[in-house]
Amino acid sequence: MIDVLIVDDDKLVRKGLMSAMPWDSFGMRVIGEAANGEKALEFLKENHVDLLMTDVAMPVMSGIELIRIVRKRYPDMAIAVLTLHQDFEYIQEALRLGAVDYIAKVQLEKERFEEVLGRIHGLILNQRRKPPNEPASVDQDVYPLDTAYAVLGLGDHPLVNGPRQHSQGWRVEADGHILLWTPDLREELWTEVNSDREWLPPLPDQALDADWRLVRLRHIAGLTQFDLLQMVRNYRQRDFFYDCNGYETNPIEKSVQELQADQPEPSEREIEAVKEILHAFRWVHDSQSFEELCSQLRKLRLPASKLMQLLYGFIVDWSRLFKALAKTGITLPDTFLCWSEVVAWMGGFREVAATLSGHLQLSREVTVSIMSAVKIAHDELEFPLFAVDVAKRVNLSRSYFNQCFKAIVGYSFNEYLRRVRIDKAREYLAQTAKPIVWIAEHTGYADEKYFSRIFREQTGLLPSEYRNRHRQR
Template sequence: MIRVLIVDDEKIVRKGIATFMPWQDYGMVVVGEANNGENALQFMASNKVDLMLTDLSMPVMSGIELMRETRSKYPHVQIVVLTLHQSFEYVQEALRLGAIDYISKTQLEQEQLEDVLGRIAALMRQKGTERAPAAPNKGDLTEADEVYVLYKLVDQGADAKPDETWEEGAVEADAGVWYWTSRPKSVPAGREAALVCFRDLAELDHKSVMQLLRVYRNHDLFYDYDPAASCTVVSDCEVRLNRNREEASFSISAIKQGWLSSEWIFDEALFAERIQALRAMRLPPIRLARMFYTLTDEWNKLYQHIAAAPIEIEDTFASWVQFEEWLRGARELILQANLKPQYSVEIQTSITKAMNIVQQRMDQSVSAAEMAQMVNMSSSYFSQCFKQITGQTYTDYSRDMRIERAKEFLRSTTKTIQWIAEQIGYNDEKYFSRLFRDHVGMLPSEYRRQNRP
């Protein structure tokens, strides 16, 4: 396995990269994180690292300085630069110091993460640093009709070892994966690991079985695992091994829009139907987590004025069971934030829909009267209900959401003030700047200088 170290001063960036990249699909595993160059060097002094992803702008020690030190002390470590800087000088300096790839943070969301890792893996092969996984020295599966496989669900890094209480004879197939050709007498209980029995393997050779174990972990284990079952039985092995896993029939954008709507919040039957439909899609777990990581951010923006606390999402989900528990908890928080007994479900749904439209049409100026018509309410009653349910007038809510979006653009892009103003529905840059100063306490240009990473 290629051991990966992620270095960035922003925790959310480190966690996002570690969680949502399909590392295992490309023979990689994240073994550590560091928030600055000095801590990265300390980590490499006592841990094996093959690939380092590093930001350039960090406190204590910059990414450029870290690259120089790494080249001197650990020349075998390959480096990928991940940064907001896109100037020619920065690119040239990073490449001169031996970076094998250069990825812009602002463009990462637009790229398929699989393509990014595939490119990095190819570059590492060119450098001659990728090591082929060692073939097991025991437990030949050539004549096995069934095999019992233990998948660790809790990430313990690349050096995880079987527990001493496990039955002897376990063969390590991959990081966090062991197998037996007969059922083991003792395996970890609870949600730490999943025991899976693959049957009817007589037609598969050893290499195909090993591939099956990896394919199953990356795509099916997440959905099949049930913590209440002692062992999951898989019999359609050849079908799973050869299954076409393309997702062309699914529109991630359409799925997200469905979960941004408000109907499922108040309707238990519709919520259950949405969950069943989502599970039936069997999206790769990484894509599922990435999608709901983004949705959580949108929900928090949408309900921040009425929610008692923000929705928090796990860094990663080991199984669908764990994900569904989290999703039900998130729905309960949203439901409690919206629940106003004095109003009917229809009225509350209309107000939530209006809040959602504000978020989706940030570049358009929609008046209270126009919004009332869009959600099928009279103008005066809409304004009354909106204020009592959200605690703000529609005008104040709409303005605050636009100011928050402007802050995001100022922090994360180099776009002009005029461009940002137009994106949030203001064509007059001077008016927008005055409005921003009145509510934030400084001009947009000052806010950008103080809050850029």
């Protein structure tokens, strides 16, 4: 069992880590918490700890000072650094003092908890396996020349399973998603590597059946292998997904300067702006809007899991608005390995929609107009809406608007609007305690009695009966 102490001046962070992390899955247990370095040292005097997880910036005693003291007093204790800062230069001192890993708090998402703990667990086990008199780790060897290579796995499946050191000079990170080519630094081969830009190392046999890409790392002279591994790990977690198109025949070229460059997290405003373009649906039939969406989405550099959530939200919205179109079987894959697969999926989505328009012999401009009308019905259902007014807003005559709307959606505009309003009323009745008169007004019905009559026609129940039946469940 690995006993853990969590040190952070934010109580919510400590409690969140203690309750949310899958400690049991990795033979770990949290035996204590502390709000600063001094409290942590007091705890360590009375308790045995295998893993210290500490924030860097804390009052009373900083995490850096705590690490210095712990390294002297408890040299066998593993240390992982918690930080709000993702600037590699800021946390490099902690790593050089002996921290086995660092964790950016902004990257701590539920779907990545197992990855984080698995990585730390592997590093601790590897430390324990070393003989007592083993010389200093090769991690501290400094690269004398300019170039190194890394094989990075795509997706969640590890490249290899097994020991950290493999044949042909490839060294495996604990979680198996990264292989660094680190042969003996004294080999004459390094001269060949540095002199020939096109030279490639022998590829690892263990990874040939996996999804991976080769990255050539430039300007690394003077870095330790451990420092470089941290940089490569950060790169794989964010930018690698967007740099890799899935079909490279040549290595991806990255310099240390690029790996160290500050990568600010996208703001909520930036994310909402892209969501607005995504859910406006114009990109489905307009090539310029599609190119703009792809460009803006790629600039966000969202983690693959968050990108999937964004696209899933779009699919749900599309299916809700365009039930007739949803019958074409548009689905989201379980995962994307790289950005090019995202673009390909979005392109396929557009082709399905275009096929439908072609089958109905409607122009893309008309299809976009009808899609805009559908969105108006959902966004403005609480206001008076009339087909003649909506037709003008989407630049179609009333008669042609009604004809095209029914051809695409399967209902006339008025029929569809009534279904949208009743569906929203069902949601209010089932999920809120709002009065029926309030629900009627917020679904476009000024008269409560008229609303009740329409609701019963559509559902077979009065609003009050529907609510009671839902509560009985």
